[in-house]
Amino acid sequence: MKKTLIIVAHPNLETSVVNKAWREQLSKEVEGTVHDLYASYPDEVIDVEKEQALLLAHDRIVFQFPFYWYSSPSLLKKWQDEVLSFGWAYGPGGTKLNGKEFMLAISTGGPAEAYQAGGHNRYSMSELTRPFQAMSNLTGMQFLPSFIEQGVRFLSPEQVAESAVQLVAQVKK
Ligand SMILES: Cc1cc2nc3c(=O)[nH]c(=O)nc-3n(C[C@H](O)[C@H](O)[C@H](O)COP(=O)(O)O)c2cc1C
Structure with missing residues (x-):
């Protein structure tokens, strides 16, 4: 089974609905590590060596x-x-992430129909996440289909729970 590193970046998980539910479900069910960036680095001083070691120890990010x-x-x-x-990650000798898999799990306030040409936010999520796709490409990782939950403030508690179940299924695929 693939070892998965979930890097959670939410500045206030206490008030979060969706990302908190995702984080809890993933912690229970995914083989690997759930790594909460804002909790690990409240002063935002990142331990680069520790982060690189974490990346090396996992197959899917x-x-x-x-x-x-x-x-x-x-x-x-x-x-x-x-x-x-x-x-390290790119350039001469920068091959450390080559062959790993990379995936995005994103919640948006805006509803799905807003994220298209002619919609309120005009561009699709595939277009807006291009910097992540380009990063994945440059570092030699395979970009997997993203898990995107939209219009999240309108979700019922049952829908939030279901979303977490679906995310776990996709992360484990
Ligand atoms: C600073 C800030 C910027 C945001 N920008 C966007 C945005 O660009 N597009 C969008 O759809 N929602 C945006 N939102 C809404 C958040 O995406 C939404 O509140 C979040 O996905 C809810 O997840 P949570 O329950 O885990 O906090 C923004 C919220 C904040 C606080």
């Missing part, structure tokens, strides 16, 4: 986060800037 301004919360961007370094 998942970024889980709420969509903030059409991207991830800022600590996950900082994590990428520092952990995915030249000569």
Whole structure:
């Protein structure tokens, strides 16, 4: 079975509905590690060596986060800037992530129909997540289909629970 690293980036999991439910379900059911970035680094000083060791110890990497301004919360961007370094993740000798799998799990406030040409947010999630696709490509990881839950503030508690079950199934596939 694949060892999976879930990197959760939510600045306030206490008030979260969806990402909290996802995190709890994944912790129970997925073989690997659920790594909560904001809890690990309250001062936002990232231990790069520790993060790189974590990556090396897993086969599949998942970024889980709420969509903030059409991207991830800022600590996950900082994590990428520092952990995915030249000569390690890309560039000469930068082959450490080659052959791993990469997946996104994203919740959005906006509903699915808003994320298309002519819709309120104009662009699709596949278009808006291109920087992650490009990162995956440059680091030699295989980009798997994303798990995206939309219009999350309208979900009932049952739908939130069901979403967590579906995410686990996709992460384990
Ligand atoms: C700073 C900020 C930026 C946000 N930007 C977006 C956005 O660009 N698109 C969107 O659909 N929702 C946006 N939202 C809504 C969040 O995605 C939504 O609240 C989150 O997915 C809910 O997940 P949670 O229950 O785990 O907190 C934003 C929320 C905040 C606080």
